[in-house]
Amino acid sequence: MMDQCSIRILSVDDHPLFREGIAAVINNQPDMLLVGEAASGGQALQRFREHRPDVTLMDLRLPDMSGIESMIAIRTEFADARIIMLTTFDETSRYNERWRPEQAGIYSKALLPRT
Amino acid sequence: MGFNGLISSRLAAVRRIGANNDASVRLSERIRVAQELHDTLLQGFFSVSMQLHDAVNDLPADSAATPRFTHLVQMFDTVLEQGRLAVQGLRSPNEHLQSLGQAFAGVPTELGLPGAVGFRVVVEGRERVLSASPRDEVYRIGREAIVNAYRHSQAKHIETEIEYRPTELRISVRDNGRGIDPRELKWGRSGHWGLQGMRERAERIGARLRVLSRVALGTEVELCVPGRIAFEHS
Numbered sequence: 001m002m003d004q005c006s007i008r009i010l011s012v013d014d015h016p017l018f019r020e021g022i023a024a025v026i027n028n029q030p031d032m033l034l035v036g037e038a039a040s041g042g043q044a045l046q047r048f049r050e051h052r053p054d055v056t057l058m059d060l061r062l063p064d065m066s067g068i069e070s071m072i073a074i075r076t077e078f079a080d081a082r083i084i085m086l087t088t089f090d091e092t093s094r095y096n097e098r099w100r101p102e103q104a105g106i107y108s109k110a111l112l113p114r115t
Numbered sequence: 116m117g118f119n120g121l122i123s124s125r126l127a128a129v130r131r132i133g134a135n136n137d138a139s140v141r142l143s144e145r146i147r148v149a150q151e152l153h154d155t156l157l158q159g160f161f162s163v164s165m166q167l168h169d170a171v172n173d174l175p176a177d178s179a180a181t182p183r184f185t186h187l188v189q190m191f192d193t194v195l196e197q198g199r200l201a202v203q204g205l206r207s208p209n210e211h212l213q214s215l216g217q218a219f220a221g222v223p224t225e226l227g228l229p230g231a232v233g234f235r236v237v238v239e240g241r242e243r244v245l246s247a248s249p250r251d252e253v254y255r256i257g258r259e260a261i262v263n264a265y266r267h268s269q270a271k272h273i274e275t276e277i278e279y280r281p282t283e284l285r286i287s288v289r290d291n292g293r294g295i296d297p298r299e300l301k302w303g304r305s306g307h308w309g310l311q312g313m314r315e316r317a318e319r320i321g322a323r324l325r326v327l328s329r330v331a332l333g334t335e336v337e338l339c340v341p342g343r344i345a346f347e348h349s
Contacts, residue, residue: 020162021165022165088153088157088161089199
């Protein structure tokens with residue numbers, strides 16, 4: 001039941017500690033559910049196919065491809081996938097020039113979460 | 116060109132290549148260190164920060180612990196942000212392709228410093244090519260001074276001047292902020308401003324660093340690098 005009204009989230013990051021933090025924060029929210037985790041762009045597509053999450057949180061740098069490439073791979077198959085890109089360094093301006101915010105929001109990890 | 120001339124120009128070329136190699140070895144080492152800090156400390160700290168925020172939000176509204184934990188979380192985030200900027204500085208790849216003026220001009224944007232502060236870079240004299248390894252240190256000292264001015268001075272205007280003098284390169288970063296207390300400047304607390312690190316960098320390349328400050332008027336950090344060290348000789 002809870003599954004139906006929760007926001008279902010996939011977390012993609014190759015750093016286990018960071019994923020652990022994301023998992024802890026999401027699982028503490030009553031209306032969010034972490035449905036899967038991936039540590040690479042390739043895994044992200046696999047997990048996306050399995051879980052069809054509402055929202056995907058994705059690191060901009062992944063070991064096998066960039067987060068942007070992974071996003072393109074997912075959106076090629078699932079055009080309405082919603083993906084939030086996370087980055088350690090302030091690369092937001094560089095990417096938001098090329099990728100419109102409606103395509104992918106890019107946020108600094110340093111700004112997570114400021115509730 | 117005589118034989119001796121040939122030899123000495125060869126030697127000069129070899130020395131130049133040597134210097135460039137040193138610089139590129141240092142750069143790749145820096146990028147490696149940055150990568151490691153990024154993968155371990157930063158990701159772990161981000162994770163802890165997120166969870167701390169979450170935990171503090173869960174505290175009962177009337178809990179006596181809330182103010183203390185809120186303060187600690189803020190402190191943690193400040194440290195994390197400084198660490199993030201430091202790591203970003205270690206790995207910034209473009210600084211070598213630009214002139215010193217361009218590199219300094221890009222510092223506020225690169226480090227996401229507040230846009231409300233007036234920042235400008237002035238270049239005096241004819242620009243000269245800088246030797247690779249002091250150039251790197253000069254850039255880092257200047258950048259540190261700029262970041263310090265942004266962080267601590269509460270200034271409305273910050274100006275960086277690069278002066279190509281015949282016998283030396285002079286860099287000055289000045290602000291119209293609150294200044295540094297003379298006692299702080301003399302005793303320990305100046306570590307807060309990263310001055311010690313800048314002095315050490317300056318010494319390493321045989322340059323001179325001076326800090327002039329008046330409370331309520333502003334601060335000027337001046338770096339002078341002798342020409343024989345700073346400029347590339349053809």
